Amino acid sequence: MKLIVQIPCLNEHATLPATLAAIPRQIEGIDVVEVLVIDDGSTDGTAEVARAHGADHVVRFTRRKGLAAGFMAGLDACLRLGADVIVNTDADHQYPGHQIPMLVAPILRGEADMVVGDREVQGVERFSWSKRKLQGVGSWVVRKVSGTTVADATSGFRALNREAALRINIVSEFTYTLESIIQAGKKKMAVAHLPIASDATRESRLFSSTWEYVKRSGATIIRIYAMYEPLKVFVLLGSVLLFGGMALGARYAYFWALGDIRGHLQSAILSVLLLILGFQTLLWGIMADLVASNRKLLEDLLYRVRKAELKDRPRG
Numbered sequence: 001m002k003l004i005v006q007i008p009c010l011n012e013h014a015t016l017p018a019t020l021a022a023i024p025r026q027i028e029g030i031d032v033v034e035v036l037v038i039d040d041g042s043t044d045g046t047a048e049v050a051r052a053h054g055a056d057h058v059v060r061f062t063r064r065k066g067l068a069a070g071f072m073a074g075l076d077a078c079l080r081l082g083a084d085v086i087v088n089t090d091a092d093h094q095y096p097g098h099q100i101p102m103l104v105a106p107i108l109r110g111e112a113d114m115v116v117g118d119r120e121v122q123g124v125e126r127f128s129w130s131k132r133k134l135q136g137v138g139s140w141v142v143r144k145v146s147g148t149t150v151a152d153a154t155s156g157f158r159a160l161n162r163e164a165a166l167r168i169n170i171v172s173e174f175t176y177t178l179e180s181i182i183q184a185g186k187k188k189m190a191v192a193h194l195p196i197a198s199d200a201t202r203e204s205r206l207f208s209s210t211w212e213y214v215k216r217s218g219a220t221i222i223r224i225y226a227m228y229e230p231l232k233v234f235v236l237l238g239s240v241l242l243f244g245g246m247a248l249g250a251r252y253a254y255f256w257a258l259g260d261i262r263g264h265l266q267s268a269i270l271s272v273l274l275l276i277l278g279f280q281t282l283l284w285g286i287m288a289d290l291v292a293s294n295r296k297l298l299e300d301l302l303y304r305v306r307k308a309e310l311k312d313r314p315r316g
Contacts, residue, residue: 002032003104004057004083005097006074008067010040012091013049019089020053022097029108030085036077037091038070046091057081071176075165079310087159094198095157103159106192113164113189116150116181117157117196134217141221142178145228146185150193153178154217157196164189166310167303171227174220182228187299230292234285238278245274 005023009016016037025033036057037050041064050058059077061070071088078086085104089095095117106112121135135154142153154177160168167187170176184191226233248271255264 001030001084001108002034002082003027003030003085003087004034004036004078004081005087005089005100006036006038006071006078007050007055007089007091008038008040008070008074009042009046009050009091010064011042011044011046013042013044013046015092016046016049017053019091019093019097020050020055022093024097024100027101027104030104034081034083036074036081038074038077040064040066040070066173068170068172068174068176068179071180072168072170075160075168079162079165079306083165084162085159086162086165088156090156096197096199099157099196100159102194103157103196106194107159107161111190112192113161114181114184114191115159116152116191116193117155117198118150118152118193119155119157119198120195121152121154138178138217138221141225142181145225146182146191148181148185148191150181150191152193153181155196157198166306167299169299169302172220172224174216178220179224182224186228226288227295228292230288231285234281234288238281238285240278241274241281242278245271245276245278247271248274 007016007019012019020035023033023035027033034056035054036059037047037055039047039050039058039060041061047058047060057077059073061073065073074088075086085107087100087103089097089100099117103115103117106115121132121139135152139151139153142148143150154175156177158180164184167189168180168183170179170183172179181191248267252261252264252268252271255261
């Protein structure tokens with residue numbers, strides 16, 4: 001049984017040594033523990049620091065590609081290196097390494113395919129009120145879309161077994177956290193979550209301000225929801241448009257029945273426009289649902305291709 005801890009990094013030379021030192025190299029039920037560092041185009045010598053402080057493998061981008069790309073590159077590298085279990089953690093030492101055995105325990109017991117560490121965000125005082133509320137809303141949306149019970153969807157501290165890693169395919173360019181849980185839920189994986197302790201660290205480098213965080217996270221949530229539940233989104237929007245069109249049409253019909261349509265022609269025109277847009281939106285919903293079905297087929301094909309590529313590779 002081989003465990004690889006992957007650590008996406010961007011200019012983390014100051015905190016990476018402590019993060020590497022805290023990773024346990026012996027875990028009950030695990031034969032081999034290795035560390036993989038993904039250097040996302042750092043300019044401070046992060047890759048060299050990783051090698052000097054015990055990282056077994058380093059994947060380095062020549063330019064910055066983003067956290068989601070780093071996460072996927074890490075999964076791919078871990079699978080090729082023969083990992084049976086993969087743990088993802090942050091390089092800023094937010095998640096203490098001694099919690100890794102606890103995180104992987106449900107996977108080793110065969111109870112889960114993915115385990116997410118729950119920071120219990122609502123009680124974390126160092127997070128701003130807006131950040132706590134947005135993360136709460138985001139996690140609620142992710143639970144509704146994915147059908148999971150994950151309480152902290154934005155937590156980067158998570159473990160996956162080999163099968164889950166093969167099936168995850170992130171398309172978002174901002175972050176992997178939300179979409180990976182939704183994909184796991186949609187693909188009927190067993191997803192568990194455990195309360196963890198997290199340490200105070202520097203501000204996130206994913207965003208420069210709370211407003212940027214709200215904007216990008218909100219856009220990501222909406223995009224992911226529309227991607228995985230397109231019919232619901234378009235039916236809701238189309239129903240609103242149709243209801244508005246019918247209401248305005250009924251208003252015009254009322255005045256027409258009274259024989260007084262002067263000044264109400266605008267209602268009739270707007271009613272027709274809304275009804276047309278409503279029907280078109282419903283048709284778009286059907287088309288989007290067909291596209292989503294095609295996406296599922298492509299993801300299954302990608303899974304089979306990745307599994308076939310790794311079949312004959314040594315896993316030691």
